[in-house]
Amino acid sequence: MFEHEPFETFQVKVVELCQKEWPNLSRDSFTITRMDGGSYNRVINIQVDGSRYQASWVERQVRWFLRTFCPGMLRKTELRDYVLRIPRMEHAWVEHEVSILKFLAATSIPKPKIKTFSFSTENPIGSRYTIQPRVPGKSVIDVYSELNTQQRISFARDLGSALKEMSKIQSPSPGTLNPDSILAGSSEAQLLRLQCPPRNAFRQTNEPFVAATPQTVQEFLMSQFARQRAFDLTLNRKFLNPWKPFTAIIQHLHTLGFLNDNIYALTHMDLEPRNMLIHITSPTTATLSAILDWDETVFAPTFMNCRSPYWLWNFEESDDEPEEADANDIPEDFDLAAVKKSFEDAAGEDYCKWAYTPEYRIARDITRLAIMGIWSNMDYDEAKEILKEWNAAYPQLEVCGIFDDGEED
Structure with missing residues (x-):
């Protein structure tokens, strides 16, 4: 390949x-x-x-x-x-x-x-x-379905503890670590402003590195929307503009008091089962031996680090894929409910608030696109779903569609 x-x-x-x-x-x-x-x-x-x-x-x-x-x-x-x-x-x-x-x-x-x-x-x-x-262990996605309840409870506790630890690593500024400061042995981490579009293994941006500065979450997202819109226009995406309704939603969320925590936490942008290793150490114990692929790690609004790993208690194969909107539902199965509780007890109350509150889930989906950009029809479909969910929850604060004229395709 x-x-x-x-x-x-x-x-x-x-x-x-x-x-x-x-x-x-x-x-x-x-x-x-x-x-x-x-x-x-x-x-x-x-x-x-x-x-x-x-x-x-x-x-x-x-x-x-x-x-x-x-x-x-x-x-x-x-x-x-x-x-x-x-x-x-x-x-x-x-x-x-x-x-x-x-x-x-x-x-x-x-x-x-x-x-x-x-x-x-x-x-x-x-x-x-x-x-x-x-690191000892196997990919979670390969072995999780084989674990018994006690092993799942053990692993869920480890993952919750790890996410709680990540949420404690904070900054007043959004951004990414400056490699030069770390590699030079600096005792204090320095942050760079996020590049737009973000740099990854397939794409290098021409933006110069700029030191990150403190911003409120609202200021950060507004600036990201403007930068993403400017980049979209270089690709002739004149009539496709999800950033316009996103701007309205973020303004509403700020007015409603959901964006008052202006702290940025260490966030793994691809925290999926395929990027975790699990080490089965006994018939009742399975540990989180490592989280892998930290390449796209950033400091982002705290709620970004709190996407619920609802697959922990809903991993079994079924015809219907689980939805994050249902993550707070308590499983009817006693064992699965115990796995969920083990994770939540370890992750803490703040994590659960940011994970399960619908407004933070909408803000999280918007922020991910604001950081990563929109690159595919799938991303545009996700943007449409975000707007659909917002308009259903707040019909009195309805926003336009992803087209500048407000009409859907």
Whole structure:
């Protein structure tokens, strides 16, 4: 799909990279295994056998003793797995990916760690990369349906605690971490104004980096609407203008008192089951071992970090997809209700308020589009649904459609 070099030949270059990163290990110390990557990164597993370390005579004697009398202990300490992540696109912002994980290192949020990285292509694989210790566990989306109730309760508690911890990482300004400050070892995180459109692995904007400044949530959203509208006009989207009715809704929400918390919290913009690892440790325990793919993390209005993970208590396959609007409904099934309560107790009252209040859900959907932009018919359909829901809830404050003349297609 991405016209990359086949794994069969590329793995030889990965071994050469490993020899550079672990110069005291022999070539046969590394076992390279292909992994399923994602849209943004090619992913390869590296197993490192530390027993092949070119050690001193004393170290070799200790290893011989352990290998002879305590082989189990030696095996556990000498074999380590790492993940090599290679950006698929030249526009990937690897500096931000590294800096956010370094920033998170001081928190209790489950996340991968960085062993080493390179922002240069002058290396055996000819690409920038990060190497991370491999986190135990499997993708939630692959195994959650197999968990029993106690394991689900355990995992839900972990996820609620992680989201509560994220909500405590706050800023008076919206924006994204400045990688330069983090990589330079600054003790205080500096924020950059969000780029419009946002930079990602497939797209690099020409906007210069600008330091973020404190704004009220209303001011932030109004400025984002104006910037997104200006960008839309460069694409000749003259008559498609969802930002006009969004402006009216945000003004109404502000007047109604829903946007008075002018605090911005660390927000993972793609917090889905596919980006979480679960580690089953016992018949009654399953832990959240890591949240993955922090590439698009921003500081956004606090309610943005509070989209309910309602799939925790509504994961079973059915003909009807669950809707976020129904997230606060208590499941009739006693076990599923227990999972929901476990999450909510850990996440806290404020989280539940922002997650379940319909006005915050509408504000969250609008803010996501204001940050990420509108790129597809699906995004426009989502905008229409937002306006439909608002007009049904507040007919006395009805807003126009996504066309400037107010008429629907």
